[in-house]
Amino acid sequence: MNLLHIKNLHASIDGKEILRGVNLEVKPGEVHAIMGPNGSGKSTLSKVIAGHPDYEVTGGEVIYSPQFRPKDLLEMEPFERAREGIFLAFQYPVELPGISNELFLRASFDEICRAQEVPLLSDADFHALLLEKAKLVEMDPSFLSRPVNLGFSGGEKKRNEILQMAMLQPRVAFLDETDSGLDIDSLRQVAGGVNKLRSSSNAFVIITHYQRLLNYITPDVVHVFWNGQIIKSGGRELALELEEKGYDWLKPEAQDPA
Amino acid sequence: MSAPLSPLLEAAAARVADGGNRPAAAAALERLLATGLPTRRDEDWRYLQLAPLAALAPVAGSEAPLPELPAPLDGELRLVFVDGQLATALSSPETAWSGWRSDRSVEPLTAFGELAAAIAPAAVGLALPAGLQLAGPLHLLFLHTRAGATLSGATFALSLGRGTEATLVESHLSADGANGLATVALDLTLADGAALTHMKFQELGRGLSHLADTRVTTSRDARYKSVSLTGGALLSRDTLAVTVNGTGAHTELQALFLPGEGQTHDHHTALDQTQPDCTARQVYKSILRGNGHAIFNGKVFVRQAAQRTNADQSSKSLLLDKACRVDAKPQLEIFADDVRCTHGATVGQLDPAELFYLMSRAIPRSRAEELLLHGFAVDVLNELGQPALLERGLALLTRFSEA
Numbered sequence: 278m279n280l281l282h283i284k285n286l287h288a289s290i291d292g293k294e295i296l297r298g299v300n301l302e303v304k305p306g307e308v309h310a311i312m313g314p315n316g317s318g319k320s321t322l323s324k325v326i327a328g329h330p331d332y333e334v335t336g337g338e339v340i341y342s343p344q345f346r347p348k349d350l351l352e353m354e355p356f357e358r359a360r361e362g363i364f365l366a367f368q369y370p371v372e373l374p375g376i377s378n379e380l381f382l383r384a385s386f387d388e389i390c391r392a393q394e395v396p397l398l399s400d401a402d403f404h405a406l407l408l409e410k411a412k413l414v415e416m417d418p419s420f421l422s423r424p425v426n427l428g429f430s431g432g433e434k435k436r437n438e439i440l441q442m443a444m445l446q447p448r449v450a451f452l453d454e455t456d457s458g459l460d461i462d463s464l465r466q467v468a469g470g471v472n473k474l475r476s477s478s479n480a481f482v483i484i485t486h487y488q489r490l491l492n493y494i495t496p497d498v499v500h501v502f503w504n505g506q507i508i509k510s511g512g513r514e515l516a517l518e519l520e521e522k523g524y525d526w527l528k529p530e531a532q533d534p535a
Numbered sequence: 536m537s538a539p540l541s542p543l544l545e546a547a548a549a550r551v552a553d554g555g556n557r558p559a560a561a562a563a564l565e566r567l568l569a570t571g572l573p574t575r576r577d578e579d580w581r582y583l584q585l586a587p588l589a590a591l592a593p594v595a596g597s598e599a600p601l602p603e604l605p606a607p608l609d610g611e612l613r614l615v616f617v618d619g620q621l622a623t624a625l626s627s628p629e630t631a632w633s634g635w636r637s638d639r640s641v642e643p644l645t646a647f648g649e650l651a652a653a654i655a656p657a658a659v660g661l662a663l664p665a666g667l668q669l670a671g672p673l674h675l676l677f678l679h680t681r682a683g684a685t686l687s688g689a690t691f692a693l694s695l696g697r698g699t700e701a702t703l704v705e706s707h708l709s710a711d712g713a714n715g716l717a718t719v720a721l722d723l724t725l726a727d728g729a730a731l732t733h734m735k736f737q738e739l740g741r742g743l744s745h746l747a748d749t750r751v752t753t754s755r756d757a758r759y760k761s762v763s764l765t766g767g768a769l770l771s772r773d774t775l776a777v778t779v780n781g782t783g784a785h786t787e788l789q790a791l792f793l794p795g796e797g798q799t800h801d802h803h804t805a806l807d808q809t810q811p812d813c814t815a816r817q818v819y820k821s822i823l824r825g826n827g828h829a830i831f832n833g834k835v836f837v838r839q840a841a842q843r844t845n846a847d848q849s850s851k852s853l854l855l856d857k858a859c860r861v862d863a864k865p866q867l868e869i870f871a872d873d874v875r876c877t878h879g880a881t882v883g884q885l886d887p888a889e890l891f892y893l894m895s896r897a898i899p900r901s902r903a904e905e906l907l908l909h910g911f912a913v914d915v916l917n918e919l920g921q922p923a924l925l926e927r928g929l930a931l932l933t934r935f936s937e938a
């Protein structure tokens with residue numbers, strides 16, 4: 278059974294259509310990679326899945342089935358999607374002045390505990406868990422008391438997204454260019470973090486421009502996104518081919534000159 | 536003056552007479568009658584609805600039970616004023632503080648301060664001698680218990696001797712149903728090297744209007760720090776004037792004001808730097824809801840002698856609704872040439888990107904807003920220092936964000 282099933286999804290912003298019929302099936306345990314040119318709509322897809330209010334869904338549906346109970350994802354509020362296990366690592370993480378990373382994660386973690394009807398952790402237990410996860414993503418604990426993302430370097434912000442993911446243990450995580458801006462060691466550490474979080478019950482959709490990340494996180498499927506659609510899907514080798522040849526050869530015009 | 540007095544001023548005159556014409560009260564009344572109450576035509580009062588206050592015909596009012604009082608702070612010396620009257624039964628034993636009693640009278644800043652000084656049942660004041668170390672903060676509680684159009688006034692004078700360090704906490708609280716006009720005038724002086732941390736919680740009910748004067752005079756190497764939280768009252772006006780009369784002094788003024796539906800919170804401050812080599816920092820923040828109205832007027836004077844003054848002022852407002860209104864006016868007047876002064880005022884709204892980021896992490900909208908309000912206010916709240924006071928500040932903010 279699919280964990281996430283996107284069917285013919287159309288979405289626009291300010292009246293401009295960006296997603297033009299996206300189809301994607303994600304099964305538990307899978308890792309999908311999405312590659313595609315700038316402006317093709319990859320971030321739009323991830324934001325529509327997370328429930329960003331600026332986008333209007335004009336067609337299609339998204340069925341999300343955590344624990345084999347299908348839900349109409351598009352009917353859910355953003356916080357409900359997150360509670361149910363949808364996670365988006367933002368391409369551009371947002372700064373939250375005055376809110377410490379720890380307070381932020383505590384608020385978020387508590388909501389998820391409440392939704393799953395598990396007891397809340399004591400402050401000490403929560404802090405210990407947070408330190409453990411910080412270690413998993415190799416983040417210095419001093420970042421926990423700083424305001425969320427404020428003054429973080431580009432790479433530190435990306436790593437902070439992965440820390441949040443490690444704490445919230447989502448079922449479906451979209452990672453939007455989490456590798457962009459990471460140095461070589463950081464890329465390896467962040468990928469290592471993702472690999473440790475992989476399991477047979479969760480899935481990842483990794484948006485990237487560089488096949489290098491896929492050396493560390495081996496995808497089951499690679500998709501090519503172009504002009505608001507997935508126009509080709511293939512195995513790991515497709516990413517290598519894209520790196521070599523670019524995207525032009527895949528465009529519908531190139532294939533069908535009529 | 537030939538025109539008949541308004542019922543309010545008439546009542547003030549009657550109370551001065553009832554109190555045996557104490558010289559300080561009589562002098563305050565004389566000044567008050569000479570100037571009259573301000574009106575909207577006065578620049579410093581133009582945003583306030585003063586007519587209902589000036590037209591008040593005060594009554595004694597019926598007594599309501601006392602409001603719930605905050606738990607004593609560690610080692611505090613408590614002085615409780617009930618409707619302006621010092622209530623010895625509710626205060627710390629007189630033996631704990633009678634040795635420091637002072638009869639220095641306050642010097643009000645505004646006509647409402649003069650009103651407070653005229654009608655205050657007694658002049659209360661303390662002079663803490665040089666080197667005195669109090670066991671805890673000095674806690675002034677101003678309680679309002681009477682329903683009906685009541686008028687109350689209280690004054691308090693505090694003098695800190697050379698090098699004396701103290702914390703002053705002011706709590707303004709009211710019983711359910713209490714209403715009327717509550718005036719208060721404080722006069723604080725700091726001798727050389729003295730340090731005062733002054734925290735004010737204005738948490739009155741909506742039936743009351745709060746008009747407060749605070750005059751502060753500091754000397755060489757003195758440190759005065761004020762943290763003022765304004766949550767209550769229908770109309771709240773704080774007039775704070777700090778005159779720095781010595782070199783090397785440091786002044787820090789912080790405020791968080793939270794006008795909600797129907798409320799007006801006005802902070803007028805004046806910082807007068809008269810001597811060289813002083814530093815000052817001012818951060819005034821407001822969060823507004825409904826048709827709440829925040830007014831900030833921050834004057835900074837740097838006199839010609841006050842070379843090398845280093846002073847920053849910032850005012851920030853966060854508007855949660857379309858009907859809110861902010862009038863913020865920084866006013867720097869610099870007569871010295873070698874100074875570093877900055878000021879800035881910003882008015883903003885909740886950032887939708889920040890809200891979405893929080894919601895994408897499972898946090899419902901109302902809680903996300905609460906976190907953003909907390910993030911906005913936290914630097915002021917952190918200045919409260921002590922956990923018990925920080926908790927009280929946080930509770931005030933939570934009540935506002937849940938309203």
Ligand SMILES: Nc1ncnc2c1ncn2[C@@H]1O[C@H](COP(=O)(O)OP(=O)(O)OP(=O)(O)O)[C@@H](O)[C@H]1O
Pocket residue numbers: 290291293295313314315316317318319320321322368
């Ligand atoms: N408010 C808007 N009005 C019109 N077009 C918009 C608006 N917001 C975004 N777009 C457009 O939507 C398109 C898709 O953007 P999106 O961020 O999804 O691309 P992307 O595939 O993630 O690109 P990149 O690889 O550069 O991150 C872009 O052409 C962008 O300019």
Ligand SMILES: [Mg+2]
Pocket residue numbers: 319320321368453454
């Ligand atoms: Mg993008």
